[in-house]
Amino acid sequence: MNVSLQSTLPENLLMDSESERRVLSSMMHSEEACVEAYHALQSADFYSPKNASIFDLLCSLFERDIRPTYVELLKEAHSLGMLNSPRDVEEIKYIAEHYIDDENIKYWIKRVKDKSRIRRFVDFLRFNYQSLKEQPEQDVEQLLMKAEDHLTNLTALEIDDNIDTPEDMAKLGYDEVERRFLRYQEIQREHKGIIPLDGLPTGFDNLDHITLGYKAGDLIILGAQTGHGKTAFALHTAKAIAVNYGKNILYLNTEMSREQIALRWASILSGIKHDRIRMGDISQSELSMVLNGYAKLRSSGFYSYPCPNLTPEKTVSVARKFRAQKSIDMMIIDYVGRMEKHDPRLQEWQILEQIIKTQKILAQNLRIAVMVLVQLNPDGSLQGAKRMKNECDLMLKLGPIPREELEENELLNKYAQKPNYYLDIEKNRDGRSGVRIPIIFDLEKQIMKDAERVAN
Amino acid sequence: MLSRYIEVKRLYDETASLIADLGIRGRISIEEMNFLLDLLELVLIDKDQRLFLEDLKQWNPGAGPEEIDEIIKATLLNNKLKDFISWSENREMIRDLIREKYKDG
Numbered sequence: 166m167n168v169s170l171q172s173t174l175p176e177n178l179l180m181d182s183e184s185e186r187r188v189l190s191s192m193m194h195s196e197e198a199c200v201e202a203y204h205a206l207q208s209a210d211f212y213s214p215k216n217a218s219i220f221d222l223l224c225s226l227f228e229r230d231i232r233p234t235y236v237e238l239l240k241e242a243h244s245l246g247m248l249n250s251p252r253d254v255e256e257i258k259y260i261a262e263h264y265i266d267d268e269n270i271k272y273w274i275k276r277v278k279d280k281s282r283i284r285r286f287v288d289f290l291r292f293n294y295q296s297l298k299e300q301p302e303q304d305v306e307q308l309l310m311k312a313e314d315h316l317t318n319l320t321a322l323e324i325d326d327n328i329d330t331p332e333d334m335a336k337l338g339y340d341e342v343e344r345r346f347l348r349y350q351e352i353q354r355e356h357k358g359i360i361p362l363d364g365l366p367t368g369f370d371n372l373d374h375i376t377l378g379y380k381a382g383d384l385i386i387l388g389a390q391t392g393h394g395k396t397a398f399a400l401h402t403a404k405a406i407a408v409n410y411g412k413n414i415l416y417l418n419t420e421m422s423r424e425q426i427a428l429r430w431a432s433i434l435s436g437i438k439h440d441r442i443r444m445g446d447i448s449q450s451e452l453s454m455v456l457n458g459y460a461k462l463r464s465s466g467f468y469s470y471p472c473p474n475l476t477p478e479k480t481v482s483v484a485r486k487f488r489a490q491k492s493i494d495m496m497i498i499d500y501v502g503r504m505e506k507h508d509p510r511l512q513e514w515q516i517l518e519q520i521i522k523t524q525k526i527l528a529q530n531l532r533i534a535v536m537v538l539v540q541l542n543p544d545g546s547l548q549g550a551k552r553m554k555n556e557c558d559l560m561l562k563l564g565p566i567p568r569e570e571l572e573e574n575e576l577l578n579k580y581a582q583k584p585n586y587y588l589d590i591e592k593n594r595d596g597r598s599g600v601r602i603p604i605i606f607d608l609e610k611q612i613m614k615d616a617e618r619v620a621n
Numbered sequence: 622m623l624s625r626y627i628e629v630k631r632l633y634d635e636t637a638s639l640i641a642d643l644g645i646r647g648r649i650s651i652e653e654m655n656f657l658l659d660l661l662e663l664v665l666i667d668k669d670q671r672l673f674l675e676d677l678k679q680w681n682p683g684a685g686p687e688e689i690d691e692i693i694k695a696t697l698l699n700n701k702l703k704d705f706i707s708w709s710e711n712r713e714m715i716r717d718l719i720r721e722k723y724k725d726g
Contacts, residue, residue, distance in 0.1 A: 232666075234666055235633070235634060235637050236633075236637050236658045236659075236661060236662045236666070237662070239637060239641045240655060240658055243641070243651070248645060250645060251642050251645055254638050254642050254645065255638070258634055258637075261634050262634055264630070
């Protein structure tokens with residue numbers, strides 16, 4: 166019986182043209198839909214080769230930060246020689262007309278994805294059917310094991326879900342140790358013992374030394390009480406990474422306006438007191454210093470997104486967009502206490518825990534570092550801290566050194582300039598924790614720096 | 622509100638298709654096609670540069686000195702429209718050319 170499996174199955178089981186068209190037309194009309202589809206689908210998920218090509222074109226425009234409208238699609242298709250007859254235009258127009266709204270985009274994406282998985286399943290059946298027909302005497306155990314393996318891969322929802330075999334794990338482990346061994350040798354030989362960073366600079370030498378930088382996939386939590394420098398810490402981090410180190414970061418702020426954020430940079434980059442800048446009480450030469458400071462910001466990788474109505478879902482979609490279009494290496498959320506919370510049944514700490522979990526998954530999926538700023542209670546504690554600590558890779562707390570300690574702690578006199586803040590490392594997955602780093606926070610200039618010890 | 626949106630969207634889709642169709646059939650040049658598509662995007666999607674568009678409406682190609690028409694057209698077609706008019710000097714230049722065309726009228 167020579168029957169093609171595909172020919173016996175109804176076509177609508179293998180394909181869903183309407184869903185494909187709806188996804189593509191939503192991408193042409195809505196940025197949010199574009200972000201969703203860009204991350205969830207591949208061109209191979211489309212049954213129609215034409216639709217697959219259109220999907221590739223839309224993604225290519227999106228990656229170049231060009232809004233993939235119908236007009237841009239027509240221009241792009243024409244410039245690549247894919248628009249040769251009026252019929253080609255009609256076909257794309259037919260897709261564009263399928264747009265109603267993008268509220269159900271996830272539903273349409275899932276339908277496209279499901280059909281793609283069904284087709285792969287049919288391929289699997291066909292392959293095994295053919296194999297059985299051609300080699301009826303093969304070892305059954307072997308045949309079933311191979312099929313099981315194949316099927317396991319098919320049922321994995323994401324490619325990243327592949328399981329590491331013992332061999333994979335051993336190889337990965339050895340490669341990692343060897344890389345570190347060679348790096349250590351190199352440090353001894355060429356860097357005179359100074360350990361280079363594994364990730365992005367933190368903006369503090371002492372913190373760099375202990376953490377080796379903020380690494381891709383890391384979730385960093387920074388806690389501080391109101392008015393104790395959360396935003397200053399976030400912008401200090403942004404300066405170290407985006408201005409001094411030239412990497413791209415996305416800064417989400419839930420409580421400050423664009424103007425306020427822009428003004429903060431003036432102090433940070435010029436070293437002039439923030440109050441004076443706010444009042445405009447500066448000299449002509451100081452104005453030049455501000456201009457020079459902003460020149461650095463202009464050529465930096467700092468992308469700001471002020472968003473008072475930030476939700477966890479929004480952070481995911483914005484991070485994906487900026488990862489695709491600007492290749493960001495880090496996202497800073499300043500701060501989670503101000504995020505919109507949709508579910509009134511949940512307690513505050515439960516919501517915070519959910520947000521933190523979302524951000525950890527996001528950091529791992531996008532291979533970026535995510536820093537989340539949280540507000541500490543007046544007694545310095547953090548609600549749900551234990552659970553948050555479980556999720557994060559690095560937990561830091563920032564706070565002023567109490568006045569009595571400043572007066573009595575002799576160790577604090579051993580610094581060139583007396584530190585006034587502590588940065589506590591509460592958790593560090595890759596190294597030492599329970600460490601307290603004294604730093605200097607110039608509140609008036611919004612500048613933070615390492616406290617330098619005087620040599621004995 | 623929704624019907625207005627649908628109406629504008631239909632207008633956008635139909636006009637873009639018509640322009641692309643004319644380009645593919647060779648009834649207009651590729652530069653003209655790209656310019657008109659950019660212009661459509663500017664009017665219906667970006668809804669930007671109202672003043673520039675008002676100036677452009679004053680321009681009536683075919684009436685008056687042909688030489689100035691050619692200069693305006695060449696200037697607009699040889700540049701990517703959105704980039705070109707993002708500079709006020711360029712908008713001013715087009716405005717001057719249009720004024721020049723009608724100064725004796």
